Amino acid sequence: MMPALLKNRDVLLALIVATLVLLVGLRAPVFLTAESLVSVLTDTSFLFMLALAQMAVILTRGIDLSVAANLALSGVMVTLAARSMPWLPIPVVLLLAIVIGAFFGAINGALIAGIGIPPIVVTLGTLSIYRGIIFVVAGPTWLTSKDMSTAFLDFPKSTLLGVPSLIVIATTVAAAFAYLLSQTQTGRGIYAVGGNPVAARYCGIDLSKQQFLVYTMSGAVSGLCGFLWASRYGIAYTDLAYGYELTVIAACVIGGVSVAGGIGTVRGALLGALFLGVVVNALPVINVSPFWQMLISGAVILAAVVVNARAERRSGKLILPEARRAAAGGSAV
Amino acid sequence: MSVTTPNRYDVADRAPFRIADLLLRWETILVLLLATVIAFNTYISPYFLDIYNLSDATFNFSEKAIVALAMALLIVSRDIDLSVAAIIAVASLAMGEASVAGASTPMLILIGLAVGAACGAFNGALVTGFGLPSIVVTIGTMSLFRGLAQVVLEDQAITKYPPSFAAIGQGYLAKGVPIPISFTTFLILAAIFAYVLHRTLIGRRIFAQGNNPVAARFSGIPVDRIRFWLFVLTGTMAGLAAVFLTARIGSTRPNIALGFELEAVTMVVLGGVSITGGSGTIPGVVLAVFVLGLTTFGLSLVNVPGIVINVLNGSLLIAAISLPIIARRLLGKRA
Numbered sequence: 001m002m003p004a005l006l007k008n009r010d011v012l013l014a015l016i017v018a019t020l021v022l023l024v025g026l027r028a029p030v031f032l033t034a035e036s037l038v039s040v041l042t043d044t045s046f047l048f049m050l051a052l053a054q055m056a057v058i059l060t061r062g063i064d065l066s067v068a069a070n071l072a073l074s075g076v077m078v079t080l081a082a083r084s085m086p087w088l089p090i091p092v093v094l095l096l097a098i099v100i101g102a103f104f105g106a107i108n109g110a111l112i113a114g115i116g117i118p119p120i121v122v123t124l125g126t127l128s129i130y131r132g133i134i135f136v137v138a139g140p141t142w143l144t145s146k147d148m149s150t151a152f153l154d155f156p157k158s159t160l161l162g163v164p165s166l167i168v169i170a171t172t173v174a175a176a177f178a179y180l181l182s183q184t185q186t187g188r189g190i191y192a193v194g195g196n197p198v199a200a201r202y203c204g205i206d207l208s209k210q211q212f213l214v215y216t217m218s219g220a221v222s223g224l225c226g227f228l229w230a231s232r233y234g235i236a237y238t239d240l241a242y243g244y245e246l247t248v249i250a251a252c253v254i255g256g257v258s259v260a261g262g263i264g265t266v267r268g269a270l271l272g273a274l275f276l277g278v279v280v281n282a283l284p285v286i287n288v289s290p291f292w293q294m295l296i297s298g299a300v301i302l303a304a305v306v307v308n309a310r311a312e313r314r315s316g317k318l319i320l321p322e323a324r325r326a327a328a329g330g331s332a333v
Numbered sequence: 334m335s336v337t338t339p340n341r342y343d344v345a346d347r348a349p350f351r352i353a354d355l356l357l358r359w360e361t362i363l364v365l366l367l368a369t370v371i372a373f374n375t376y377i378s379p380y381f382l383d384i385y386n387l388s389d390a391t392f393n394f395s396e397k398a399i400v401a402l403a404m405a406l407l408i409v410s411r412d413i414d415l416s417v418a419a420i421i422a423v424a425s426l427a428m429g430e431a432s433v434a435g436a437s438t439p440m441l442i443l444i445g446l447a448v449g450a451a452c453g454a455f456n457g458a459l460v461t462g463f464g465l466p467s468i469v470v471t472i473g474t475m476s477l478f479r480g481l482a483q484v485v486l487e488d489q490a491i492t493k494y495p496p497s498f499a500a501i502g503q504g505y506l507a508k509g510v511p512i513p514i515s516f517t518t519f520l521i522l523a524a525i526f527a528y529v530l531h532r533t534l535i536g537r538r539i540f541a542q543g544n545n546p547v548a549a550r551f552s553g554i555p556v557d558r559i560r561f562w563l564f565v566l567t568g569t570m571a572g573l574a575a576v577f578l579t580a581r582i583g584s585t586r587p588n589i590a591l592g593f594e595l596e597a598v599t600m601v602v603l604g605g606v607s608i609t610g611g612s613g614t615i616p617g618v619v620l621a622v623f624v625l626g627l628t629t630f631g632l633s634l635v636n637v638p639g640i641v642i643n644v645l646n647g648s649l650l651i652a653a654i655s656l657p658i659i660a661r662r663l664l665g666k667r668a
Contacts, residue, residue, distance in 0.1 A: 063468075065595075115655045118608045120468075124595055125651040132644030140638070238640060243591075246472055253473075259466050291487050291587075295480025301473035305465050 009256050009307065013271045017278055024282040031285045038164065042156075044277025045170035046225050050244075051251040051273040052177040052266060053221035056214045058252055059181075059194040060207070061261030062119035064218045065245050066108060069130035072240035074101040075226030076134045079143045079152075079236045086149050093152065097227035098220045104130060105219015112215060113208035119215075127245070134238045145234030156232040166228060173221065178266040190214060195262030250297055251276050254304040275300070359605035362657070363620035370624055374631030381631050384511060391516035392503075392581060394626035396574040397593055398519050398619075401600040402526045403570035405618045407563050408601050409530070410543045411610030412460065412467040414564065417571040418593035419478035420452040422585075424575035426482045429491030429585035438497045445576040446569055452478060453568015457561035467564075475594070483587045491585040502580025515577040519622075522570075527615035535559070543610035599650050600625055624649070 025032035050067055057064045078097040082088055088096075104126070111122045145153055158165045181187035192200040193207045201207065230236040255272025257264030276297060283290055374381040381387075400417050407414055427448040428441045436444065452474070459470045506512045530536040542549035542556045550556045574593075579585055604621035606613025625646055632642045 111651060111655065115658055117651065117654050117658070121602050121608055121654055122651060124598060124602075125647040127595065128643040128647035129651075132640050132647070135638060135640040136644070246475070249472060250476070253469055259469050289484070289487065291483040292480070294476050295484050298473050298476030298478070298480050301476060302459065302470065305469050305473060306459075306463055309463055309465050 010265070010267050010271060013255070013268070013275065017271065017275050020275075020278055020282065024278075024286055027286045031282065036285075038167070040277055040281045042164050042166045043281060044273055045166040046229060047248065047251055047273040047277055048170045048270055049173045049221050049225055050248040051255065051269045052174060053214075053218040054248045055252050055255075055257050055264045055266070055269040056177065056181070056190060057119070057218050058249075058257050058259055059190050059261060059264055060210055060214055061194045061197070062112065062211065062214065063123065063249070063259070064105075064108065064215060065120065065123040066104075066126040066130055067218060067222045067248055068241040068244035069127045070101055070104045070219055070222035071226040071229060071244070072236070072238065072242075073104060073130045073134050073226070074223035075230035075240055076138050076143060076236045076238075078223075078227045079148060079230050080138060082149060082152050083143075083147050090151050090155050094155075094224070094227055097223045099223070101223015101226060102216050102220035105222065106212070106216045108219065109212035109215035113211035119211075131238060138236075138238070140238070142235060142237040143230070147236075148231065148234060152231050153234055156228060166232070169224070169228070173224075174266060174270060181266060186210070186213065191262055193261075247276065247297070250301045253301055253308070256304075256308055258308065272304075359657075360614065360617050360620060362653070363603075363605070363617060363624060366653070367620055367624050367627070370627050370631065374627060374634070378631065378634040380634055386634075387630075388505075388511040388513060388516070390626065390630035391513055391519075393630065394622060395513065395515035395519045396578045396581075396590075397596050398600065398622040398626070399515075399522060399570050399577070400567070400574045400593065401597040401604075401618055401622060402519075402522055402615065403563075403567040404597045405601045405604065405606050405613060405615060406526065406530060406539060407467075407567050408598075408606050408608060409610060409613050410539045410560060410563055411546060412560060412563065413598070413608075414453075414456060414471045414567045415468065415594045415598075416452070416456060416471040416475040416478055417567060417574075417597060418590040419475045419482070420449055420568055420571035421575040421578060421590040421593060422482040422587065423452055423478045424448040424572040425579045425585040425589050426485055426491075428575065428579055429494075430485075432494050432498070433491060438495055438501070441494075441498055442501070442576050445579070446572040449572020449575060450565050450569040453565040453571070454561070456568065457564030460564065461557040461561045479587070482589075486585070486587045488587075492583060494580070494583055498580050499583055500580075502577050502582070515581070518573070518577070523615060523619050527619075530615055539563070540611060543612070545611075596625075599646065603650050603653055 021031070021037075030036060050071075054064060054067060074097050077100050078093055081096060082093050108119075108122055108126055111117050111126075112119050156164070156166055160168045179187075181190065189200070189205045190210050190213075192203065192205050193210050197207055226240075229241060251273040252264065252269055253259070253272070254275055255264070255268035255270070257269055257272075279296055279300070280293055283293055283296075371381075400421075404414060404417065424445045428445045431444050432441055456467070456471055456474055459465055459474070460467045501514060504514050506514060506517055530539065538549070538554045538559060541552070542554055542559065546556050575590075578590060582589075600621050601613070601618055602608055603625065604613065604618030606618065628645060628649070629639075629642050632645070633639065
């Protein structure tokens with residue numbers, strides 16, 4: 001028998017991540033230095049935030065495939081805005097990025113909640129549309145660090161009390177999601193519409209309101225990450241973060257978020273993102289070709305879904321006494 | 334009981350024919366859309382309505398369209414396969430390695446189909462064996478398959494293919510007949526798929542389990558077995574698409590067919606297949622293939638960049654799905 005604590009999948013996942021970090025540390029002690037671990041966290045901040053926003057969407061039985069496209073679009077637009085108006089203070093630029101992202105997220109939300117088109121169809125469509133708009137507004141040229149002001153580029157390098165700003169922002173976003181999802185009526189409503197839409201409707205919880213909210217939030221976080229991504233890597237172009245939406249969804253799945261809706265925790269999603277972040281950052285350290293990264297994350301996603309499926313399997317209530325006895329006998333063998 | 338009053342226990346085999354139903358059919362909308370696309374493209378470019386140009390245009394969408402046919406069956410049955418593009422990469426990789434080792438063209442085709450089928454069987458086994466949602470499984474296998482191609486190929490490409498193999502992807506049906514082999518294959522497969530889905534027992538079962546898998550299971554339909562074989566079929570079609578694509582471009586790269594899965598899903602959904610399963614037609618999917626394929630071709634004739642065409646195709650998808658819903662709401666009918 002496993003100790004009860006090990007049956008908690010979050011604890012298990014945390015142990016796996018810790019073991020992974022230690023194993024990599026054995027091969028390459030440099031990985032265990034504070035500097036290197038902070039850099040892993042900084043690199044993973046994008047995934048932390050996007051995974052949380054995606055989790056809120058998945059909780060309502062939806063999916064947002066347009067996050068990476070929205071991230072790229074917001075990143076490019078905010079870079080262009082900052083280039084033409086260099087006097088804009090960075091907090092305003094950051095706010096602008098959130099507003100732009102939220103706007104495109106709200107378009108998804110309006111189509112899904114207002115018209116009632118399935119989320120996968122809407123976000124599949126806006127995925128190509130948003131990437132295409134980048135080309136329309138920015139053309140085929142890449143925006144590089146030459147198009148960005150020093151203040152713009154310095155923002156991700158800045159620190160608050162010694163903590164890199166990216167980690168500060170990611171922590172703030174995580175705290176906000178944790179509060180929203182567990183402490184507010186809206187947050188419980190998000191779980192309710194995903195867990196059982198019919199029951200939620202009878203309780204007076206409006207599905208379309210929750211849907212509009214989660215897609216707008218997902219967009220806002222994408223916009224925020226768009227600015228941070230452009231300023232951290234000093235680049236913004238049409239294929240920025242291409243295909244990243246699937247990494248974000250993978251982080252959620254590894255973290256135990258159920259695509260059937262209604263199941264998932266902030267802690268789980270963060271651990272899922274951390275796992276992928278550690279894998280991505282550890283491979284070059286232990287001299288494994290980065291070409292292995294995709295294969296490994298694929299295998300991990302599959303392993304995680306199998307584990308999740310076992311945890312989620314609700315044992316149906318057996319009414320007949322003989323069936324109950326048979327089940328009890330079966331499990332004893 | 335008089336002869337003219339039908340017995341209230343009689344259930345009609347089908348609803349009485351009404352002209353309004355025909356006009357409101359999704360396929361009718363698609364035909365109108367297709368006519369608009371053709372008229373518009375003819376107007377903007379004198380080179381559009383040229384038999385040779387049009388037949389060459391089919392090269393660009395036949396491979397995706399072949400995958401879309403199988404994807405349509407899968408989506409009707411309430412599943413989805415997002416790993417098709419990655420399967421194309423793995424199948425292309427296998428053919429590349431075999432070709433380097435000196436395999437003949439028929440052997441290469443066989444390998445492509447077999448690897449595709451094997452990948453599909455892997456998906457199907459995970460989905461039905463463990464009872465996992467297909468969207469998550471195939472996001473995982475998409476990474477796994479594409480990752481495999483990346484690990485083996487790294488940043489290299491395989492370009493050594495026999496000339497007779499290249500002929501499959503670039504060749505026409507016969508000398509003087511400007512119809513590509515890939516397009517012919519698509520048309521034949523479309524006919525077979527339409528027959529199977531709309532005229533056979535298997536087709537009815539696919540609709541039944543797409544509408545209500547539990548009820549279908551209780552009616553004695555081997556739901557999981559059908560799902561498994563649909564994944565194998567989709568994998569095989571991806572393998573076939575890999576044969577045509579690899580032969581046409583003459584090279585295997587790790588990023589081959591990147592993004593194909595979303596384009597195939599777009600074809601299926603625009604074709605009127607409900608993403609929640611249980612309804613849709615193959616003729617609809619075929620029409621959607623032409624709408625998307627000819628829009629892309631026509632606009633690229635007048636030098637519209639591919640990414641801008643994507644904006645149009647994305648908008649087309651959303652508009653096509655939302656307009657009927659809005660129209661129905663305005664007409665006061667229940668959605």
